[in-house]
Amino acid sequence: MATSKAFRSAILHCQDDPAKVGFEQAIEYFxxxxxxxxxxxxxxxxxxxxxxxxxxxxxxxxxxxxxxIVPGFIxxxxxxxxxxxIAAYGEQLLDWLNNYTFPTERHFADKEHARGVAKVFxxxxxxxxxxxxxxxxxxxxxxxxxxxxxxxxxxxxxxxxKVMMDRNAPDYLTxxxxxxxxxxxxxxxxxxxxxxxxxAVTPRFAPTSSEAQLSEAxxxxxxxxxxxxxxxxxENKAEVEWVKALFPQCSGYLDVYDHFGLLRPxxxxxxxxxxxxxxxxxxxxTDSAIAFCPTSNLFLGSGLFNLSKAEQYQVKVGLGTDVxxxxxxxxxxxxxxxxKTQQLQGRKLHxxxxxxxxxxxxxxxxHLEDKLGNLxxxxxxxxxxxxxxxxxLLDFRLQQAKDIEERLFVLSILGDDRxxxxxxxxxxxxxxxx
Ligand SMILES: [Zn+2]
Numbered sequence: 012m013a014t015s016k017a018f019r020s021a022i023l024h025c026q027d028d029p030a031k032v033g034f035e036q037a038i039e040y041f042x043x044x045x046x047x048x049x050x051x052x053x054x055x056x057x058x059x060x061x062x063x064x065x066x067x068x069x070x071x072x073x074x075x076x077x078x079x080i081v082p083g084f085i086x087x088x089x090x091x092x093x094x095x096x097i098a099a100y101g102e103q104l105l106d107w108l109n110n111y112t113f114p115t116e117r118h119f120a121d122k123e124h125a126r127g128v129a130k131v132f133x134x135x136x137x138x139x140x141x142x143x144x145x146x147x148x149x150x151x152x153x154x155x156x157x158x159x160x161x162x163x164x165x166x167x168x169x170x171x172x173k174v175m176m177d178r179n180a181p182d183y184l185t186x187x188x189x190x191x192x193x194x195x196x197x198x199x200x201x202x203x204x205x206x207x208x209x210x211a212v213t214p215r216f217a218p219t220s221s222e223a224q225l226s227e228a229x230x231x232x233x234x235x236x237x238x239x240x241x242x243x244x245x246e247n248k249a250e251v252e253w254v255k256a257l258f259p260q261c262s263g264y265l266d267v268y269d270h271f272g273l274l275r276p277x278x279x280x281x282x283x284x285x286x287x288x289x290x291x292x293x294x295x296x297t298d299s300a301i302a303f304c305p306t307s308n309l310f311l312g313s314g315l316f317n318l319s320k321a322e323q324y325q326v327k328v329g330l331g332t333d334v335x336x337x338x339x340x341x342x343x344x345x346x347x348x349x350x351k352t353q354q355l356q357g358r359k360l361h362x363x364x365x366x367x368x369x370x371x372x373x374x375x376x377x378h379l380e381d382k383l384g385n386l387x388x389x390x391x392x393x394x395x396x397x398x399x400x401x402x403x404l405l406d407f408r409l410q411q412a413k414d415i416e417e418r419l420f421v422l423s424i425l426g427d428d429r430x431x432x433x434x435x436x437x438x439x440x441x442x443x444x445x
Contacts (some may be wrong), residue, residue: 015049016438017066019059020075020396022046023204023415024082024385025371029364030322032047038363039385040319040415046080048392051166051437055385068365077400079418079430081366083142083393084331084342085373088241088281088302090147091132091158092116092125093335103312104247107336113181115335116174119149123362126158133161137442138397139340140431143373143383145241145302146171147213148188149376152194156201159208165441168383168391170239172213173198178222180215188223192231199235207391207437211239211279215347216246216269217254229272239377240273242303244280247313248303251285265290274299277378278327279332280306283321291324300327301412303349303368315352318360329373330365343430344422360419392438401430 022044027039045062047055047070055062062215066072092115099111119125124365125148134145139399148154148171155173162169175191186194195212203210212231214220220228232240243249245264254264260269265286268274273295283294283301294301303316321328337344346365353360372385382391398416400406405425412418422430434442 015343020048020078048438079397082370086144088327088331097335116149119154122153129161135384142393150174168207170209173210175214176219192227211241216243225271240278245285246282302331304331304333307337327376330368341427343426396433415442
């Protein structure tokens with residue numbers, strides 16, 4: 012039996028969606044808690060007073076007296092190749108793609124370039140407490156190899172895929188239906204289930220794939236039913252109109268994906284800003300999920316995601332940063348902007364719901380709730396230590412906070428990478444702030 016480690020701190024995690032069971036019932040909180048970890052998995056969690064007496068003599072005890080342990084954050088939509096073009100000025104979606112994104116992604120044909128960006132990207136995720144992400148590569152299969160090779164060094168549970176894109180993009184970035192099928196298949200065989208790596212079939216979005224290519228994406232999902240489908244949906248009004256013009260035989264944007272068999276469990280659609288009610292209904296029926304990306308939706312002027320509608324139709328939702336259109340790697344900052352997008356629609360986004368979206372909700376959207384999302388025994392030991400004293404203002408403000416609900420809300424509004432004291436993946440420290 013491997014030596015176990017125990018972490019003593021305040022501990023907060025979710026057991027369910029607050030929209031389903033109520034706010035207090037959805038969470039579990041230990042003011043003075045203990046988290047016991049061995050073999051990369053969580054062995055026990057509970058009050059320190061209950062668990063300390065039973066600790067094995069050789070257990071290493073780590074104490075975080077001004078900290079809060081929460082599950083590792085889950086980012087359900089992000090583009091690693093866009094790390095170097097975050098904060099690009101002046102465009103909405105379609106011009107932003109042409110003017111910034113495509114020229115940037117061209118360089119990922121060079122695997123060593125891709126590796127360098129992957130290193131920066133993964134470091135940035137861990138600095139922000141994100142331990143799992145659903146990640147776009149580029150159309151080059153080398154981009155995915157470089158990403159998974161780097162993620163394996165820290166034993167991270169990451170999902171990535173090669174972009175499939177055969178039209179409406181520069182020649183230097185397009186593949187063909189046949190090559191995209193063959194390259195994706197090769198990558199699935201090489202990476203899916205290898206260590207903690209998982210593969211996502213990744214057509215960029217409907218406008219950049221021909222019908223033949225979307226058919227090939229559907230074929231891959233039939234051949235490999237437990238891989239992911241990762242793409243974009245109804246982000247921008249001009250984009251929605253373009254899709255309708257490109258696929259006049261379909262009844263709307265979501266129907267295009269439906270037509271090719273891409274609505275299913277483990278299908279994750281980024282954005283879903285301009286969805287009709289019937290589309291929410293269809294997402295729920297097919298157990299497809301939405302990645303809610305508020306910093307990106309504000310930055311590109313795309314619109315406000317209707318979270319209440321998703322709850323009404325019981326569509327699974329996770330939070331996404333969507334870097335490089337998103338403006339922060341921090342899920343805390345993403346919770347902050349999520350709160351504001353709901354305020355603009357007259358809704359109060361409760362801090363427990365925000366935490367749920369960034370952890371267990373993301374795990375459920377990815378069908379990984381048996382492994383990730385909270386700190387229950389048997390789950391993979393991915394967790395974050397947040398620091399109540401990270402900045403002078405945070406320290407001062409939190410001294411006025413009356414309970415954990417208020418402390419969590421303040422952390423989500425004022426916190427960012429500075430509030431992440433340490434990040435653990437499979438029980439090992441993969442980032443230490445100081
Ligand atoms: Zn995106």
